[in-house]
Amino acid sequence: MKALTWEGKQSIALKNVHDPTILNPLDAIVKVTTTAICGSDLHLYNGYIPTMRKGDIMGHETMGEVVEIGSMVKNIKVGDKIVIPFDIGCGSCLHCHDEEFSACDNSNPNFMIPEKLYGSSGAGIFGYSHMYGGYAGGQAEYIRVPYVDTNSLVIPPGIDDEKVLFLSDIFPTGYMAAVNCDIKPGDTVAVWGCGPVGIMSIKSAFLIGAERVIAIDHFSARLKMAQECGAEVINFKDEEEMLEKIKYLTGGRGPDSCIDAVGMEAHGHTVLNVIDTVKQKVKLGTDRPDALRYAIQSCRKGGTVSVPGVYGGVLDKFPFGAAFAKALTFKMGQTHVQKYMPELLDMVLEEKVDLTSVITHRLTLEEGPSAYENFNKEKDEYIKVIMKLH
């Protein structure tokens, strides 16, 4: 089969590789019909997530048709059209039982790596480094799905892939980020980063009941998209005193909650961000947390900072004193996608939300390598790339 593989920093290739096979009796093989490139794939592309190996198959936003199942699979059958969550839950440990699927105890065969780095291991993730299990991803013609009874959402017949593909990651991720904000009537939510997860966070904040959303970015096309979702927008390149502006817009209090949908590769013109960039380039630092710093500084006293953006290492100049002084609550983590999928599918089917508006490019797998390059360089033009197969 054809697959997009990671060949090194800023190098993605289209390769012919073996078809996947059932390796465990709880597996299924899925013929991929549509897959997407996630903003967090760019962290891999740019070499910021450790433990990638040359030849790893990329991709964690995937859907398709089940073509084979293992002998212990109970709920999924051949022919089912499924959306595959990016995180892999076993469905049987205490965490999965409590719907904390991304904290699964059993799905990461390389659990020793995160145990050493982070103290304990979370779930495996498709196409997201050997630290997260080394699972082959979905930017390929076929994918093996472990524990498929847990890691699948069956889609009713006749639904266009584009309407539901983003249930695999960005919609549940934006939704969990908003849920984590504990939004109450009248609340204002600020969202840093208007990429796909940021846009889904904005949509979700409104769905949950936020009165206002303030969106911050520096790409005009992304800000326009945020505006079309109903957000008030701030281009931080035009605002020397961004914190003052956010305070002014919130009656001097600051937003009730702040979402960092940027993560480890923040852009910006602050001195700290310049230092972060240099340190990251010479491998003296792991993350550029400028958006998170702003979120902490902006948030109202007693508010919540919710972090769906991906971080990988140790954060420098992290204003923990401000967070403490303002009694902030932090919520974060890889999304428990399986927990939210069913209710979010209902919202899509009831047309309460349209997820297709973020799609800017519909490409083929063959165009994948150039799509990565363009997505990385042209973030104003490339917001969400999907690739159609089969």
Place this chain on the structure above:
Amino acid sequence: MTIHLENQYRGESFKAPPILIPEKDHGYYHSANILKSPQFVYEFLQNPENVKASLQNLPEGIENFLDLELMKANATDADEYEVVWENLEDSIVSGAISFHCQRAPENRGTILLAQASFSNFSTSEDDPSELIRFFIKRLKALMETGVIATTKGQPSGREELNLTH
């Protein structure tokens, strides 16, 4: 291998006894929270097939020095069980692993406490702790899911095919 899986166990609300840290010189110790009843864990640990299955296909760099035979299995108290496996007499490395199963706090299954004591390692670089940790983690996975997560045999670009299409 066929493993009978009961429904995931949450039990009833329960105040668990404290877990005591063994003496430093007692060897290696690990524990795991398993979402099964102590009775299930106790029975599972006595089956040589399960022990064997959990030690197959270990990752590169983890040397298997375990060649175990069941020495002891008994119920020490209501919902508390003990199982001891010892390396065979002719093994290069000598020692034993003892398992103690007790109900987890509230309704969270079983706490499996494992204490291992081994000697006669061939080199000072051998890390018995790594193997024991893998052993416990895999026993837990087998008990909870019936399988051990793996990626061995999956496709990658490291084995590129010379196909024309």
